[in-house]
Amino acid sequence: MTLLFFTRLALYFLAALTPVLHPAVVVPYDTTSWWLWFFLVPSEVCVAYFLSSPRFKNRVSIYTGGVILLLTALAVGGFTAASFTMLLAGVLAWVLTFLVFRGRELGRTVAVFEQFFLVFIYYRVLNFGRASEEIAAASSVANQLLLVLIIITFLIHAIVLYRVAFDTERKGRRRIETLVITGVVIPLVFLFTFILPSDFVNHSVVLNNLYPDKKPETIYPTEEGKGWEESDWGSLDPRRGQAGEGDEAEGGRQGRLQGIPSDQWGSQSGSFGSGGKQYTVMVVASEREPVYAAERYYSNLDPLEGFTRDGEEELNSLSYQRLLETWQNRAEPEDRLRNPVEVAFISTLQERFVPYMPHLIEPTILKPEIFPFEYFYRVTSLLSFSSERDWKKIDMKTPAELEEVYGLEQAEMYLEVPMSPENRAVFQKHLDLALEGAEGYGQKIEAILRYFSTYQYLLGFTDDVSLQRIEGFLDISKSGDCTEFSNTAAILGRMAGIPSRVVTGYLAAKGLQSPAHRQGIKQLRESLEILQGYPEKDLYLVTTSHLHSWVQFYFPGYGWVDVEATAYAIPPPPGFDPNARDVVIPLIRDNRISQIAFSFPWEVILKMAGIILAGIIAFLYLYRYGREGYLMNQTRRFSPKAVKSLYLLLLMKCAARGYGLKEPSKTAEEYAEDYPELADFARLYTRLRYRTGSAEQNEKEWDQLKKLYDGVVGEGGAVRQEGKPLRTAFSLRGLYY
Secondary structure (H helix, E strand, O other): OHHHHHHHHHHHHHHHHHHHHOOOOOOOOOHHHHHHHHHHHHHHHHHHHHOOOOOOOHHHHHHHHHHHHHHHHHHOOOOOHHHHHHHHHHHHHHHHHHHHHHOHHHHHHHHHHHHHHHHHHHHHHHHHOOOOHHHHHHOHHHHHHHHHHHHHHHHHHHHHHHHHHOOOOOHHHHHHHHHHHHHHHHHHHHHHHHHOOOOOOOOOOOOOOOOOOOOOEEOOOOHHHOOOOHHHHOOOOOOOOOOOOOOOOHHHOOOOEEEEEHHHOOOOOOOOOHHHEEEEEEEEEEOOOOEEEEEEEEEEEEOOOEEEEOOOOHHHHOOOOOOOOOEEOOOOOOOOOEEEEEEEEEEOOOOOOEOOOEEEEOOOEEOHHHOOOOEEEEEEEEEEOOOHHHHOOOOOOOHHHHHHHHOOOOOOHHHOOOOOHHHHHHHHHHHHHHOOOOOOHHHHHHHHHHHHHHOEEOOOOOOOOOHHHHHHHHHHHOEEOHHHHHHHHHHHHHHOOOOEEEEEEEEEOHHHOOHHHHHHHHHHHHHOHHHHHOOHHHEEEEEHHHEEEEEEEEEOOOEEEEEOOOOOOEOOOOOOOHHHOEEEEEEOOOOOOOOOOOOOOHHHHHHHHHHHHHHHHHHHHHHHHHHHHHHHHHOOOOOHHHHHHHHHHHHHHHHHOOOOOOOOOOOHHHHHOOOHHHHHHHHHHHHHHHOOOOHHHHHHHHHHHHHHHHHHHOOOOOOOOOOOHHHHHHOOHHHHO
């Protein structure tokens, strides 16, 4: 049964580690996922097996498992909707393990069916590795290696499960089993290991960095490479825009397009507008613009730090969540005027950027051959097509009405404005001025935005969004970047009774595409086949200058809508527009690795086997000495269980010192016939274990039994192994008992 437990645990860890090791799955586990899959579930599995009957009473296992669940809830922030899923997974792991090993016939049935579930997981992962030609090339070695490991592990587990479930003592049955293994199983393993076609390539991991080491070189475009005509794009109204038209650079100079070979696109310290240039981050393909590609949502308002990230917001996990299949939003929104729009991202960044409201998110595909644009994914979002005309029809609602009528959960949280009376007085003063004459829901939002018409917009991205800085922007400086505008609009919106939150990410818009950006798209489209599948007019070059922050207001009936807080601000003056700086793109070279014949990675297999073996050995020693300590603890007071524990401890000590293992059919006295020094202990043990005496007599004989134990295996006792203390210390023979 113990061997069955370890083979089952190996199958689980193989499934849990596959997304970590597989090169096709590029978004890593988050902290919560690591805790769930590599602490909570394995812990509950071990508790259900090692702390249940017959070793311990079942309530010990239940209590211990409950404590682990309680610690998990505390670690993830309490009993919330997010932690409920984790707790359910932990309970399920405990219940399944208990059924498999303590459920008798039912347990055998469960053990068989849960194998099919794991097969389904492996199938989805390996099938995802064939999602495209490029990803299959990058995953070839990993797929074959995983396939071999899966087959071998499943076969071992199946054989152990079969031997546990069925009586295989008859010689005829043993011959049939041997024939099946040698005639079917071994050839099958050989087939998948050595004969599978090796028509893929090895994957080389390349570290992706945003900024290049090499100095950019100016690209001189040909006439055909000038990009689209201005009439195809139109001009962006500065009053409604984020960056002006982007045609004027510092001092009135037009930004140039520069390039660096992709294989030299390395690391360089920098931040927003690093080195007076803007570096390419991604290319966005969308039929509709602008595209507010969100990464983080900030819903909690701190009295000092300002808006902070909401750890319970599911949208915040989508940027890093590992997806083995297309993610789908199961909750269909009731918002009006939302239509699905597909947006594709060809990105240099590992994180996903997802427009609101996400409906379908495809797994990220790794494309190392077009480094640094290694990450490709498609998102279908239900974008809001509502406008000011629709919003003006909305009546003001109380928080209770927002939650009851429109289903906005935690409406109160999005209206909280915790601040000191002094701070509130400053914000309230400006809010009163802004809302003078405005009564309706949409009118109040428009009034707040129009209030910024006398504020100077300077492109940039400030990390400091403390309440002190936002107050200084609103009341004193009246000039700032997108973060100050968005955070101020969100606070004023909440004070006006409008649920608000701040979002950060990247902005892709026509008005941000200067001639240098458009020429960059033209250049990249000629080099990247993947971009040729989209119309040129639907492609947007996103750079470090397009890092953005905006506000989301909740419109009853229409849901959360992205709103540009800089819409009415004074546009950036010449010389203060990072979007007009020189644009740097990677010059793509074909980094496709030539195909080579597949060779079985023996070195990797041996290393993994060594790590697994070392882990098993360490666990066995911990189990041995832990069990000896537990048995010794049980012998503090007399009881039938204490007598049995002392005898088991004696047998373990004897086994470690080279004595023969006691057969289950032999009694203690029969075993002592081969070792006369154990005879007195065996006789007294038998009398205490199987005969009933007075309490006084039992206590007296119990003290005598412990003295005999010390005389047998204690220091200087009869059972010793002269000159071989290390062998005794490292022996695992006692685990037989």
